[in-house]
Amino acid sequence: MKGFKPSGFLLALAAPVAAAVVSIIISSLAVLATHKSPIDAYKTMWEFGTTSGSLMQMLNTATPYYIAAIAIAITFRAGLFNIGVEGQLRLGAMFGAYLGAMFVLPPVIHILAIMVIAMTIGGLWAAIAGYLKVKRGVSEVISTIMLNSLAGGLSSYLLANRFMDRTTASNNMSTKEIPASGQFPDLMPLLNKLGVEDQPGGGVYGMLLFAVVLGVIFWFVINRTRFGFELRASGANPIAARVSGVNSKRMTFVALALSGAVAGLAGLPAVLGDTHAFNMGFRTGIGFSAIAVALLGRNNAVGMAISALLFGFLEVSSRSLELIDIAPETYVIMQGSILLSSVIAYEVVRRYKITLQSNELAKVAEA
């Protein structure tokens, strides 16, 4: 099907290359509009972004993006759209941090217990949308968006009134610190052995390895199991799937709940690897950026890893822009233009392919 015919190969390359060119042009124009040199901007970003410390930060930024993108891809593959990842990961991280600080277990088991808590909470929260979709026909797009607001309100209420550790004097509300047995070890000692030197503020979340494993599981389940086949079938053509014996309602519910469970984990890299508590500084917006990561990565395990790394690189390297007096928001423009131009490029290439195919078919029919 996808032979290495020169035209096919070129077409596959055309979309990402065109997208990259267009987004570079747009970002450069944005920088030029502020009377600064885009070359300087890219040079500074590259110099800062490729230091070992920044590369570590890139990995740390990409890890939650990747986990959240997998959560979204599960629903995309099933023909659904879970926009509620933001709320699911927030609640998962908060409950995981709060409950995880209440007990002490042997090291590995403690971390697993926190993960199970986070997955359960995220999964249950998304299951509400699944139930509404299956039983009441409510679009999951609407319900998951609204559940995000509810999750935000619920988390702030619980943190302020129930979960907050009142022994600290800080204005930053925070849960109690998770005991050492529940803290995910950093990869730095391991990297030291591989010859990577310590960096100020450096460190790589241990959850990175977990994210890689999760990516492999995702690829295997979706592409190599019956469950994955049924999931894709009900996404590609619900009616055909139903006729051939797939319980598409069950698949819808399971896909959303599973997506929520994975999403529940996306807040944990920072909680288990850095803050060891859930506090007001907990990053918002991962769930939304991850939609872009999933779209850019075409819901593919490897593709999403590349796009998560790309977003991580842009985000971290753009932090240097302010030192040369370029607006840090340039990064937002880059992110947006990459996403927009790649979606458009893929669509253009897809249509071009269809025209090519129908032309060929027409030739065959004539002959």
Next chain:
Amino acid sequence: MKKIFRLVAVVAATTLAVTALVAPSATAAPKVKVGLAYDIGGRGDKSFNDSAAAGLDAAKKKFGVSAKEVTVTTGSDAEREDKLRLLAAAGYNPIIAVGFLYAGPIKAVASDYPNTQFGIIDDSSVALLNVAGLVFAEEQGSYLAGVAAALASKSGKIGYIGGVRIPLLQKFEAGFVAGVKATKKSASVDVKYVTEFPDFSGFNDPAKAKVIAKGMIDKGIDVIYSAAGGSGAGNFAAATDAAKAGKKIWTIGVDSDQYQTASADEKKNMLTSMIKRVDRAVYDVIATAVVGSSVNDVLDATAGIYGRQYNLALDGVGVSYSGGYITKYKAQIDKAAAAIKSGKIKVPTKP
């Protein structure tokens, strides 16, 4: 290890101070490069961040220091830490972080740069010798605003609009309500917040604040205190609209003297502002750096923290008399201020 760092820091600071004294004035002192890290919103929010910017501008003018200002965009701890680290690595010293969300990041960076002086606004939880926690007794200033509000209100109904429901903003609320009640027992205070945490948009959503203020006005409230950063503009706009309809509504600004930046129409209704001298704290840190001493010289033994609590006694909070509308209440306000300073009145910090 850290103790050694601290020792080194202290020794280094002392040597610096001594050399500064000994060195003839002809040799120009190494120029102070200030790093100022804002939180989301950055310079130009006409409120909290701008107040810090004003302190920097004043110090620039007075001491001729150079400065680099940075802002966070995504708002993650990692981003805050990176920004501080970039400033520290580039040799900026002192570095001042605006907002308590910098507490974790500043702790990490300050331990790695023991010879760099740090200051953080609105937090006193970082126990490091090169970090000064600069906190404010917002409840005391808000208490005085409450006294003025109670005296100015005809209906006895008063409103409080907070930006985001977080402990820091509840300090404003608690002090304000206490001030109103102590002055006029029968008065009521309607408390509303623009958004709930984690939605921080409440600090920059004038449209929503305007709707809340309108609702209060409809209920007969005639004095509204908005402790809501950029959202306060909505409160002022609602009062301007009411004035056009022939209704007198007093507004109370926050953080900086908002009378100075208000439009002519808004000025007519601006009773006072609760001033929180963030600018002063920023200026103080830079001033200590200019004379070559450490931020520990800002240390406030009485507050029991690593840093200084800017309260009424230190003139760190207060009310403004711009416009002259509350000049006639000055005696009562001064009396309350004196009672707070002497400890006769203990202003609550929690609602």
